[in-house]
Amino acid sequence: MRICIVGPSFGYGGANIIAATIGKELAKKNEIYYYSYKFKDNYSDLPESNLFFSSKKENKLLGKLGKGLEMVVKREFTPSKYKKNEINDLFNIINQKKIDIVILNSFIAVTIFAEKIKKNFPNVILIAWMHEAVEHSFGSLTKNYPTAFRKALEVVNQIVCLTKKDLEVFKKYNNNSIIIYNPLQFISPQKSNLEDPVISFTTRLDINIKGLDYLMKIAKNIPDDWTIRVAANGRQDQINKFNKLIEDNKVNEKINYVGALQGEQLIKHYLESSIFISTSRIESFQLVLIEAMECGLPIISFSHSGGREVLEYGKFGILIKNYDVSAMAIEINRLIDNKNKRIDLQKKSIERSKDFQLKKIVDEWIVLLEKWM
Template sequence: MRIGIVSPSYGYGGANIVSANLGKELLAHHDVYFFPYKFTTNFSEIPDERFFYIGTSQNTFRKVSNKIRKGLEVLFTKEFTPSKYYRNEFQNLCFHVEKKNLEVMILSSFESSVLFAEELKKKYPHLKIISWMHESVSYSFGSLTKNYSNAFRRGLKVSDEIVCLTHEDKRTYDSINSKTKVIYNPVFLDYQKTTTLNQKIISFTTRLDIQVKGLDYLVKVAQMLPDDWKVRVAGHGRPEQLEAFKTLLEQEDQKHKIEFVGSLKGEALANHYYQSSLFLSTSRTEGLPLVLIEALFFGLPIVSFNHSGGKEILGNGKYGTLVPIGDTLAMANTITNLIQDEEALLEWQQKSLVRSKDFATEKIIQQWLDLLSGL
């Protein structure tokens, strides 16, 4: 089967990484091509002969013009149609659909779906469209698509399949398109080692988005932890996000409780998990955070705010501890009580290892293969 995977990029970020890695796994069974449209970064080392950037540069005039047009659309119709502003990217994608005679297009992320699903289906009715939703429903239908919710729904309706990451999200997508499946994101990391739980380090892995990832909450929690414990942050982001995070630390991390180690991958990322005794998530919203799944495989006890992704991965508290979003005092108290109880840490470690089996790469890849064969 000839398959295209469209993603905003194949750079940093859980959704981008898992899209690249899934595609590379599918290469053993299908003819797969990768189409980023925002950034050219090939972080996951996709073979060059299968990597085709379909984005186009925008000069200042075009950016200003598009902003004005969107504003007028919203003024007169209450929303705008995003695909209007990606005509060149769509034409570039069509070139590859025809040249490579593609049979299936996997649109990774809400944005890819809203930009291309409806237009692709109109032009190529027999092309099978899979909309792969990495974002939580509340986030997707909230701030992300608030100015183009109808266009988002139209893209979902014409999709031959919707793949989402949690059963909570599936209930919403089912009301739009009954052809919706839950498939977890697989982990592609060397996780042969289980943490010994003897380091006074809490690991935190993130994209450096202060608002979404709750980095402001993280600093507050860290300040309330026992003096001999630190939070080690592995993170990546755009230059302006990095500067904003460093500024936050300079202003708020008065006890120097946070150690920022920058972007990590491969063995360095594995050691980041292995050399810690607990994993923490302070995000305000998550679809199915890859970093929590990675932490499970290293046997890390997990404490997370109860965003939808955390609830799904941790089985509503069966496999990890959930705290109300934004309650930094409860989060700090929960962590403090846990790290001071060796037996509890060991108990939660075993629960993490049990839960990790549900995210085994082989199991997830087979679910995708079954989905593709059923189209």
């Protein structure tokens, strides 16, 4: 099969890394190409001969004017109108490489390209790979182009999503919708000894979505001899905002920001801690949860859809009513005071992590792709 994976970036970020990981595995028996129409990153060391970038970007001024006029007249706009160069570049790849299947990675790639590809290449199979929580993708993310988003979902051949809640919604637009989990990026034979007075936290520095404001409040309520170590990637402006948040809340001694980590350093980050927490407001599926579970960490998470899916509604970890910071602080302190409880939850984390092994997930993708060929 000749497959092209399309997204705004192949840089840092869960969806980008997962797409690259799955692509590399599929490339063992298929021709896999990658097209990034927005950013020229190659965080996952994809083969440069198979990685393409858009030759031209939209004219921002004309795009802004056009979108503004559409919003005045129709109260929404059509994203594909302002990505003609990017669309034409993808058409060239499809033609030149004789692509059989296009996997559109993320809500915006689906919205921009799906209808145009289906109209010009009706025999090309389109798969929408939806990483975003439905309340987010049908809410703030697509609030300015809801019609284009829904039409795109209807024309693709297949939707791949990450949770049962997502599946229920996507099936209303396209009956060919299934769940395939995102896979673990590593295997760790070593597990945490649960002795270090450290709570690990891994994220990107989006203060609102990742609930970093909640993290400040939680930090004030843990024992003085414990710290929260934050491994996070972000633009410089996001780093500055996060550091200011720490300063304003006077939790410099409680929060240890170590920057972005990957590979062995990321695994060490998990292994040298005893609890992992998630304070996100919205998550469809949180890769960092399963990474922490693979390293044997007990999990405490707000009850966003990703947390509910990974922890199976509390079977494999502790779920906290959304945004109840006091309740989360109480559960953290209970775990801090009770190593036997940490050990019990560690066993559950290790058991659950087996469901996200890379081979298992890749096999599910292979079955799906072969169904269409």
